[in-house]
Amino acid sequence: MTVYDRYRTLLHKLALVRARAPGGDSPEADALLDAMDEVWDALSDGERAAMERERARLAVAPLARAVPA
Numbered sequence: 001m002t003v004y005d006r007y008r009t010l011l012h013k014l015a016l017v018r019a020r021a022p023g024g025d026s027p028e029a030d031a032l033l034d035a036m037d038e039v040w041d042a043l044s045d046g047e048r049a050a051m052e053r054e055r056a057r058l059a060v061a062p063l064a065r066a067v068p069a
Contacts, residue, residue: 004051007043008051008054010036011058014033
């Protein structure tokens, strides 16, 4: 697994953890954030830019589903 893939996996796990416990911190979320910090340092500038877009997409996705059609 590449560093990029590792970070992306952690990011998606964090989104799931936060969906289960919205508005609250949890030990699981804290552990994921710590791991993400370590992996972030190993990403290239291009990978970081791609992850910023991915993070923005995940932040907007729950809002898009919450809006009635």
